[in-house]
Amino acid sequence: MKNNFGIAIHGGAGTILRKNLTPKLEQQFRTALRLSIESGKSILENGGTSLDAVQAAVVVMEDSDQFNAGKGAVFTNDETNEMDSSIMCGKTLACGCGTLLRHIKNPIIFARTVMEKSEHVLLASDGAEQFAKLHDIEIVDAKYFHTKRRWFQLQVVKESDDNKAILDHDGDNSKHGTVGAVALDKDGNLAAATSSGGMTNKKYNRIGDTPMIGAGTYADNATCAVSTTGHGEYFMRLVTAKDICDMISYKQFSIDLATKEAIKKLTAIDGSGGVIAIDNNGNIAMPMNCAGMYRASFSADDKEPSVKIFVEE
Numbered sequence: 001m002k003n004n005f006g007i008a009i010h011g012g013a014g015t016i017l018r019k020n021l022t023p024k025l026e027q028q029f030r031t032a033l034r035l036s037i038e039s040g041k042s043i044l045e046n047g048g049t050s051l052d053a054v055q056a057a058v059v060v061m062e063d064s065d066q067f068n069a070g071k072g073a074v075f076t077n078d079e080t081n082e083m084d085s086s087i088m089c090g091k092t093l094a095c096g097c098g099t100l101l102r103h104i105k106n107p108i109i110f111a112r113t114v115m116e117k118s119e120h121v122l123l124a125s126d127g128a129e130q131f132a133k134l135h136d137i138e139i140v141d142a143k144y145f146h147t148k149r150r151w152f153q154l155q156v157v158k159e160s161d162d163n164k165a166i167l168d169h170d171g172d173n174s175k176h177g178t179v180g181a182v183a184l185d186k187d188g189n190l191a192a193a194t195s196s197g198g199m200t201n202k203k204y205n206r207i208g209d210t211p212m213i214g215a216g217t218y219a220d221n222a223t224c225a226v227s228t229t230g231h232g233e234y235f236m237r238l239v240t241a242k243d244i245c246d247m248i249s250y251k252q253f254s255i256d257l258a259t260k261e262a263i264k265k266l267t268a269i270d271g272s273g274g275v276i277a278i279d280n281n282g283n284i285a286m287p288m289n290c291a292g293m294y295r296a297s298f299s300a301d302d303k304e305p306s307v308k309i310f311v312e313e
């Protein structure tokens with residue numbers, strides 16, 4: 001067992017401007033991010049696995065109504081919630097994903113169960129929920145996901161001129177509230193996890209990058225673990241998470257360079273968002289091409305987790 005470990009989390013990226021965030025709201029986000037990173041950090045410090053750490057960190061954000069995942073998921077045009085999730089183990093390349101989940105309290109626990117208890121990678125919709133019931137995954141009534149803030153956001157978007165699907169919109173803040181975590185444990189194993197409610201007012205069972213292995217999530221002990229947040233269609237076109245791993249593998253890029261290059265590619269096709277990544281030495285990178293990303297990180301050498309929101313922090 002080595003003593004090197006680390007974890008990074010995100011709670012969404014986008015037009016997050018200081019002028020639009022009241023001190024109270026900013027503090028609430030920082031507290032939620034700290035709770036999330038602490039839950040993963042304590043698992044890693046005690047010799048737990050990176051898979052357990054990323055799952056625990058994501059569950060905290062899914063249980064908070066502040067993020068667009070689990071409890072705080074945004075509404076579809078049909079006034080339902082359809083959630084996506086994925087998790088990947090860097091040691092074995094095993095992974096599990098869920099999409100169109102409507103009643104599963106913690107989509108990331110569902111993804112982990114698909115990975116460990118099924119012969120498949122991705123389960124969807126009603127079949128996914130049948131599988132969840134068989135494996136005693138917590139199912140909740142749809143009203144659990146009915147938050148006033150998200151309901152109001154849907155009404156505002158529906159009343160707008162173009163009635164398009166938009167990213168998580170909160171007054172003057174337009175952000176991509178997907179949550180995710182990446183970690184390296186003391187055994188040298190990497191893991192990545194991502195969970196999202198997708199886009200407000202989405203139609204036709206739109207599915208984003210979150211449950212797509214290689215686009216929103218990837219982990220490989222040979223290189224790094226990645227989770228993305230932003231406009232999913234662009235990460236799907238670029239297969240961003242796997243692309244970052246490949247740049248490290250084929251071009252011997254550092255994690256810093258590979259993630260910056262991925263953001264450049266995103267910008268070049270007018271996509272927006274951010275990524276978090278950790279390599280197999282515990283180096284962490286969290287670049288973005290927007291005004292902010294709710295994020296936090298902790299490495300074995302740090303005294304305290306670092307919690308950040310704005311790009312210039």
Ligand code: GLY
Pocket residue numbers: 176178196197198199207208209210228229230231232233
């Ligand atoms: N990145 C989350 C989504 O586009 O659904």
